[in-house]
Amino acid sequence: xxxxxxGDITKFSVDAIVNAANSSLLGGGGVDGAIHRAAGPxxxxxxxxxxxxxxxxxxxxxxxxxxxxYVIHTVGPIYSQSRKDECQRQLQSCYKKSxxxxxxxxxxxxxxxxxxxxxxxxxxxxxxxxxxETIEEFGKDLQVTIVLFSDDLxxxxxxxxxxxxx
Ligand code: ADP
Numbered sequence: 001x002x003x004x005x006x007g008d009i010t011k012f013s014v015d016a017i018v019n020a021a022n023s024s025l026l027g028g029g030g031v032d033g034a035i036h037r038a039a040g041p042x043x044x045x046x047x048x049x050x051x052x053x054x055x056x057x058x059x060x061x062x063x064x065x066x067x068x069x070y071v072i073h074t075v076g077p078i079y080s081q082s083r084k085d086e087c088q089r090q091l092q093s094c095y096k097k098s099x100x101x102x103x104x105x106x107x108x109x110x111x112x113x114x115x116x117x118x119x120x121x122x123x124x125x126x127x128x129x130x131x132x133e134t135i136e137e138f139g140k141d142l143q144v145t146i147v148l149f150s151d152d153l154x155x156x157x158x159x160x161x162x163x164x165x166x
Contacts, residue, residue, distance in 0.1 A: 002136060002139065002145075002146070002164060003164055004161060004165050005146075005147060005165070005166045006147070006149070006150075006151070006153075009035070009149075010034050010035055010038035010039075010066060011038075012111045012147065013068070014067075014068050014109040015069050015102070015105075015106075015107035015109045016063075016071065016072050016101075017035065017063070017066065017068040017070075017072070018058075018071075018111065018112045019035045019113075020076055020113050020114075021073040021075055024052050025050050027044055028119075029119060030118045035066070035071060038065060039065050040064050042065075043062075046062065047073070053074070055075045055077055056089070057097055058072050058094065058100075058101050060072050060101045061073065068111070070107065072101050074094040076090070076091055076115040077090040077120065077122070078121065087116075087122065088130060094115050094116075095134035095139075099142065100138070102142060107142065109143045109145075110139070110143070110144050111144075111145045112135070113149070114146065114148060114153070115127070125156055128160060131146055132161055
């Protein structure tokens with residue numbers, strides 16, 4: 001089951017929240033910074049043991065001070081129009097690998113931000129379409145929420161996927 005809602009992902013009470021991380025896994029701006037601030041310094045300490053993460057892949061840690069038990073860190077592509085097919089495959093892989101890790105760790109409820117749609121520049125409508133389609137394909141056994149952070153995205157989303165917006 002999939003739904004889309006507006007909110008701050010760091011506040012979600014789910015089994016796992018997904019972080020749009022960078023390949024160092026050592027923290028950054030945007031949702032990554034917000035998750036590290038809310039989880040506390042132990043999250044960064046665990047991330048330091050992971051040896052980074054490739055674009056399109058995902059790694060899991062505990063959630064520490066978050067309400068979520070786990071954080072799944074995935075690294076989206078930095079968008080480039082000239083490599084758009086490759087970017088799309090990498091973005092699909094982020095969702096697929098994150099969902100696989102969630103299932104392997106017994107999670108039933110997962111919340112995603114819109115990966116790559118911030119600083120990494122993926123066009124928002126395209127990013128949303130990839131998110132919904134990939135979660136529909138690979139997240140069947142999970143309750144998945146896509147968490148949007150801004151009002152402009154909610155308007156686009158209602159046009160595209162009105163029936164999923166909660
Ligand atoms: P990326 O580097 O993958 O583009 P960003 O963190 O810059 O990652 O942005 C990814 C998405 O997460 C953007 O749509 C941004 O608006 C959103 N975002 C930022 N902070 C939060 C938050 N606290 N909760 C949910 N989404 C957030």
